[in-house]
Amino acid sequence: MKPVCLVIGAGAGIGGTVGAKFAAEGYHAVLCRRSDEEGLQKLVGAIEGAGGEATGFLMNATEDNAIEERVAQVEAEIGPIDTAIYNLGAQIGNRSLAETPPGTFELGWQLGCFGLYRLARCLFPKMVERGKGTLLVTSSTAAMRGNAGQHSHAASFGGRRMLCQSLNAEFAPQGIHVAHIIVDGSVDAPDTLGKLLGPERFQQLRDTQGAKDGLLLPEKIAETYYHLAQQHRSVWTHELDVRAHTDIPWFNSSAIARSVASEI
Numbered sequence: 182m183k184p185v186c187l188v189i190g191a192g193a194g195i196g197g198t199v200g201a202k203f204a205a206e207g208y209h210a211v212l213c214r215r216s217d218e219e220g221l222q223k224l225v226g227a228i229e230g231a232g233g234e235a236t237g238f239l240m241n242a243t244e245d246n247a248i249e250e251r252v253a254q255v256e257a258e259i260g261p262i263d264t265a266i267y268n269l270g271a272q273i274g275n276r277s278l279a280e281t282p283p284g285t286f287e288l289g290w291q292l293g294c295f296g297l298y299r300l301a302r303c304l305f306p307k308m309v310e311r312g313k314g315t316l317l318v319t320s321s322t323a324a325m326r327g328n329a330g331q332h333s334h335a336a337s338f339g340g341r342r343m344l345c346q347s348l349n350a351e352f353a354p355q356g357i358h359v360a361h362i363i364v365d366g367s368v369d370a371p372d373t374l375g376k377l378l379g380p381e382r383f384q385q386l387r388d389t390q391g392a393k394d395g396l397l398l399p400e401k402i403a404e405t406y407y408h409l410a411q412q413h414r415s416v417w418t419h420e421l422d423v424r425a426h427t428d429i430p431w432f433n434s435s436a437i438a439r440s441v442a443s444e445i
């Protein structure tokens with residue numbers, strides 16, 4: 182039986198591409214996404230067409246028990262989950278505080294933080310019993326600093342980062358590897374950034390930034406994820422950041438730092 186890689190939030194960007202990488206390396210990829218049945222079948226079909234194993238589920242991860250029921254079903258019907266990828270984003274574009282009503286803020290928290298707690302709470306007891314498991318958590322610049330218009334996103338992702346650290350403290354000694362991966366820049370992700378920007382602006386971004394490798398490529402991110410999942414426990418990475426060579430890091434990205442950097 183192949184080890185299972187469960188992806189919560191699998192579009193054509195990071196989630197689906199990481200699933201495809203794990204499938205190519207001998208895992209059974211279980212891809213879960215909210216609404217796009219055609220997109221889901223395309224991802225599953227591409228993995229199977231390449232000789233890999235994959236199963237796709239449509240699910241809204243914020244619904245009561247959706248994550249818990251999916252984990253139970255996958256464990257019972259497909260096999261033990263060796264690696265889980267928590268890839269749900271909570272970016273809703275820049276919104277002032279006045280444009281961030283309670284429901285919007287709370288949804289960000291559900292996607293950014295609470296869903297991760299729910300996944301760990303139902304999956305980790307099984308991994309502890311097996312003495313091993315990996316949870317790779319996609320994150321973003323918003324986990325590292327707040328910003329105007331990012332109230333919901335930054336608050337929920339700050340929580341995501343701290344939850345990863347807390348989970349690591351409790352579960353690393355029990356054999357579970359949790360890695361928080363800060364994706365510090367725009368990704369060539371048609372199902373998320375592409376939809377947020379609209380086709381015209383997304384194509385412009387690909388033609389400008391993408392043409393000089395200024396967009397993070399999901400295929401390259403997937404190589405990092407696979408490497409993380411294979412690390413020996415004497416050298417586990419708990420946090421890392423990835424960004425394009427054209428960008429400057431989140432901790433150096435104020436307007437002053439940008440202008441200084443451009444003069445060097």
Ligand SMILES: NC(=O)c1ccc[n+]([C@@H]2O[C@H](COP(=O)([O-])OP(=O)(O)OC[C@H]3O[C@@H](n4cnc5c(N)ncnc54)[C@H](OP(=O)(O)O)[C@@H]3O)[C@@H](O)[C@H]2O)c1
Pocket residue numbers: 189190191192193194195196197213214215216217218240241242243267268269270271272319320321322364365366367368369370371372373374399
């Ligand atoms: N894209 C970027 O520029 C960027 C930059 C920095 C960090 N990140 C991080 O990267 C991760 C996302 O990766 P990606 O942007 O490449 O996206 P992706 O893997 O291409 O797609 C993510 C998928 O998540 C699914 N999803 C959203 N809400 C869901 C829900 N409630 N339940 C189940 N599935 C849900 C969507 O499915 P449907 O399409 O079917 O609705 C979407 O296709 C996030 O953690 C984000 O913070 C992205």
